[in-house]
Amino acid sequence: MKKLSDFTFGIVGLGLMGGSLAKAIREYVLDEHNSTGKILGCDVNAVSVSLSVEQHIVDKGYSSEQTDEMLRQCDFVYICLYPHATLKFLQEHKSDFKSGAIVSDISGVKSLLFENMNSFLREDVDFIPGHPMAGSEREGYVHSSGEVFKNRNYIVLPLPSTKKENLEMFKLLITAMGFTRIIETDYHVHDHKIAFTSQLCHVIASALVNSAEDTKITAFGGGSYEDLTRIALINAPLWTELFLSNKNELLNHINNFQKSLETLKTAIEKDDSNAIEKYLEDVRVKRTAMSRIDTVEK
Amino acid sequence: MKKLSDFTFGIVGLGLMGGSLAKAIREYVLDEHNSTGKILGCDVNAVSVSLSVEQHIVDKGYSSEQTDEMLRQCDFVYICLYPHATLKFLQEHKSDFKSGAIVSDISGVKSLLFENMNSFLREDVDFIPGHPMAGSEREGYVHSSGEVFKNRNYIVLPLPSTKKENLEMFKLLITAMGFTRIIETDYHVHDHKIAFTSQLCHVIASALVNSAEDTKITAFGGGSYEDLTRIALINAPLWTELFLSNKNELLNHINNFQKSLETLKTAIEKDDSNAIEKYLEDVRVKRTAMSRIDTVEK
Numbered sequence: 198m199k200k201l202s203d204f205t206f207g208i209v210g211l212g213l214m215g216g217s218l219a220k221a222i223r224e225y226v227l228d229e230h231n232s233t234g235k236i237l238g239c240d241v242n243a244v245s246v247s248l249s250v251e252q253h254i255v256d257k258g259y260s261s262e263q264t265d266e267m268l269r270q271c272d273f274v275y276i277c278l279y280p281h282a283t284l285k286f287l288q289e290h291k292s293d294f295k296s297g298a299i300v301s302d303i304s305g306v307k308s309l310l311f312e313n314m315n316s317f318l319r320e321d322v323d324f325i326p327g328h329p330m331a332g333s334e335r336e337g338y339v340h341s342s343g344e345v346f347k348n349r350n351y352i353v354l355p356l357p358s359t360k361k362e363n364l365e366m367f368k369l370l371i372t373a374m375g376f377t378r379i380i381e382t383d384y385h386v387h388d389h390k391i392a393f394t395s396q397l398c399h400v401i402a403s404a405l406v407n408s409a410e411d412t413k414i415t416a417f418g419g420g421s422y423e424d425l426t427r428i429a430l431i432n433a434p435l436w437t438e439l440f441l442s443n444k445n446e447l448l449n450h451i452n453n454f455q456k457s458l459e460t461l462k463t464a465i466e467k468d469d470s471n472a473i474e475k476y477l478e479d480v481r482v483k484r485t486a487m488s489r490i491d492t493v494e495k
Numbered sequence: 496m497k498k499l500s501d502f503t504f505g506i507v508g509l510g511l512m513g514g515s516l517a518k519a520i521r522e523y524v525l526d527e528h529n530s531t532g533k534i535l536g537c538d539v540n541a542v543s544v545s546l547s548v549e550q551h552i553v554d555k556g557y558s559s560e561q562t563d564e565m566l567r568q569c570d571f572v573y574i575c576l577y578p579h580a581t582l583k584f585l586q587e588h589k590s591d592f593k594s595g596a597i598v599s600d601i602s603g604v605k606s607l608l609f610e611n612m613n614s615f616l617r618e619d620v621d622f623i624p625g626h627p628m629a630g631s632e633r634e635g636y637v638h639s640s641g642e643v644f645k646n647r648n649y650i651v652l653p654l655p656s657t658k659k660e661n662l663e664m665f666k667l668l669i670t671a672m673g674f675t676r677i678i679e680t681d682y683h684v685h686d687h688k689i690a691f692t693s694q695l696c697h698v699i700a701s702a703l704v705n706s707a708e709d710t711k712i713t714a715f716g717g718g719s720y721e722d723l724t725r726i727a728l729i730n731a732p733l734w735t736e737l738f739l740s741n742k743n744e745l746l747n748h749i750n751n752f753q754k755s756l757e758t759l760k761t762a763i764e765k766d767d768s769n770a771i772e773k774y775l776e777d778v779r780v781k782r783t784a785m786s787r788i789d790t791v792e793k
Contacts, residue, residue: 330717350714382713390715393707398719398757401699401780408748408755409691412784416648416678417688419628421696424722433775437768440534444763450706451760454751457706461698462749465742470735477731480701484727486710 198362199272201369202232207271209264209286211240213333214303215277218342221374223254224343237267245338268293272368275300278441279291279435280309287317287324298365303314303329305391306442307354314356323363328352328387329376334430347375350393354384392446397454399436400447402429428458497570499667500530505569507584509538510545511631512601513575514639519672521552535565538780543636554625555749566591568754569587571668577733578607578740585615585622594619597661601627603689604740605652605682612654621661626650626685632728645673650689652682690744697734698749700727 204226208219219236227234238255240246246258268274268290276283283304294300300322304310307326310441316322330350332339351371355364368379382390405422406429416423440447464472502524506517517534524530536553538544544556557565566572566588574581581602592598598620602608605624616622628648631638649669653662666677680688703720704727713720738745762770 230655325623330715333715349718350716352715378714389714390508390712393714394716394720398703398723400763401703401723401756402719403775404752404759405696405699405760406778406782406785407774408751408783409785412781414628414688414692415785416650416676417628417650417685417771418692419630420647421700421726422692423700424725425696426785427722428719428781429777429778431782433772433779434655436775440763440771441766446765447759448764451756451763454702455756458699458702458749459751461702461705464747465698465738465749468739468742470739473738474731474737476705477701477729477734480704480727481729481731482709483707484704484724484729485702487707487713487724 200230200232201366201373202226202230202234204234204272205233205270206236207267207274208236208238208255208277209240209274210277210282211238211242211245211255211338211341212277213336213338213341214329215240215275216245216249216254216338217331217343217345218277218303218329218374219249219254220341220343221346222343222370225373225375226370237271239264241265241337248338253453264290265293268298269295271295271298273366274298274300276300278302278304279438280306281438282318284309284313288313291317291319294319294322294449298322299367300324301327301367303327305395306438307387309356310386319444320358323358323360324356324357325364325367326354326384326408327367327371328354328391329371334428336432344375348377349375350378350380351376352380352382352387354387355381383392388443389446392443393450396436396439396443396447397450399428399431400440400451401454402426403431403480409425498528498530498746499664499671500524500532501529502532502570503568504534505531505565505572506536506553506575507538507572508575508580509536509540509543509553509636509639511634511636511639512627513538513573514543514552514633514636514755515643516573516575516601516627516672517547517552517627518639518641519644520641520668523671523673524668530732535569537562537565538636540636546636557774562588564592566596567593569593570596571664572596572598574598574603576600578602578604579736582607582611582615586611589615589617592620596620597665598622599625599665601625603693603737605685607740609652609682616656618656621656621658623657623662623665624652624654624682625669626652626689627669629674630783632726634730642673644653647673647677648676648678650680650685651676652677652685661730665748686741687744690741691748694734694737694741694745695748695752696737697726697729698745699752700724701729703727720785 208215235256249255250258255456296417506513527669547553548556576671
């Protein structure tokens with residue numbers, strides 16, 4: 198069987214994530230081994246493509262029109278597009294993938310793909326959905342980095358048809374790029390959990406910035422507000438799509454959060470110091486238990 | 496006039512903040528100069544006191560019963576206690592301060608002190624309230640560090656009676672410890688702004704942990720949830736006191752935040768992608784403007 202370091206990788210979409218994955222593959226999969234592997238890349242943005250080639254990250258760049266030519270050569274294809282664009286790409290290029298190829302995506306919601314799977318799955322192509330849990334409030338290839346995956350989580354959603362050896366190969370790749378925890382789950386659990394850890398947090402951070410009376414408030418900041426609103430430097434079109442593609446799960450989590458907030462607010466209104474202290478003590482215990490689970494991420 | 500490096504400093508309360516201030520003074524005010532100054536310290540916790548002396552941070556430690564003996568020697572007294580304890584300390588030890596001394600505090604709410612000022616102010620002692628905008632989710636002297644103040648904000652609340660030369664001396668001290676921005680304001684503005692940047696953030700982080708369905712959720716985390724809930728490793732008694740001592744300001748900010756959240760939630764419920772995108776775009780612009788103001792803090 199072909200070794201990972203001899204694979205031809207294809208990166209579809211050389212933005213922040215696609216660029217970062219390409220750089221991590223270049224450094225930790227190809228350069229570190231005596232490899233014959235290569236990276237091909239395509240993007241609608243010609244500047245990103247030529248920059249990635251100039252930097253010797255991508256061996257050969259392709260325009261959007263040449264995507265089929267690129268796909269036909271790839272053993273592993275990473276689709277690094279927004280959720281709806283990912284679905285559309287998989288449908289439109291269904292017949293372009295090389296037979297035997299592994300294909301994965303990075304989409305932050307998965308029900309959209311799983312509920313439309315019949316429109317793009319092929320028996321001889323192994324589509325293994327995934328979600329690298331890393332990112333940045335910055336955008337675009339110029340801000341990409343191969344180092345952002347160290348000690349992070351990767352969620353993998355194998356299908357019943359996923360070949361064991363392909364899943365193992367994918368996990369080798371994930372580990373080589375620096376991720377230290379791989380969670381296997383299904384798309385219901387994924388979308389439910391991610392609506393909480395990711396989308397709800399972006400909703401809260403955005404609402405917190407929205408409610409600020411002015412932009413000078415950070416002169417009075419001690420780090421808390423900065424921590425809570427870093428992710429509010431938000432990519433509006435992407436997150437609008439993520440919120441709406443996972444609407445029901447997200448709304449449930451927002452409702453639960455609103456109830457938790459209301460409980461604490463009511464205790465403050467009533468000057469109920471015992472209730473507040475109990476609430477905060479429980480929060481501390483709960484958050485501490487979470488931290489322990491997180492130690493591998495530090 | 497006496498130089499800062501020849502001052503006798505008194506630290507009341509050798510917890511996380513008192514310990515950190517003592518360490519910063521030791522390193523950046525005394526050790527860096529050919530100084531005759533010294534640091535005295537007292538705490539109800541005898542272990543903290545003896546540890547601070549063993550580490551050569553505090554020159555001489557005092558028990559709570561010996562506080563008056565300590566205070567009589569100090570040119571500058573830092574009261575590093577919880578808000579109500581700060582008020583009580585100032586009242587009980589009113590007559591123990593050395594004539595001409597500068598006294599400051601670190602309390603996170605100020606109305607409590609300002610509204611009771613007649614009970615402890617002395618004409619020959621310069622009380623200059625202040626709020627170092629730095630901290631940690633950890634507690635106690637063992638977690639203190641003299642390095643946590645670098646590039647942070649310090650809010651100073653001079654009184655009409657504050658002597659110009661004492662205020663300048665205080666600012667020299669603040670700058671020497673590493674703070675890069677000093678904001679002068681009154682207690683109404685302080686408590687209003689801090690209720691937003693600090694207390695509201697702790698309320699939100701706590702509610703977000705409270706609303707988590709289990710403690711394993713961070714396996715699905717990509718950094719956002721971790722960022723938003725770091726401060727939920729909360730000191731329950733301290734924050735209960737801070738929330739209730741600044742109740743009205745805090746409740747106003749919670750209400751505004753709830754409205755902002757509701758607006759975004761409604762847009763999601765209605766599938767109104769234009770409204771969501773506009774909201775997020777405005778948030779991005781607003782948060783970016785805040786970041787620019789913050790560049791000195793980086």
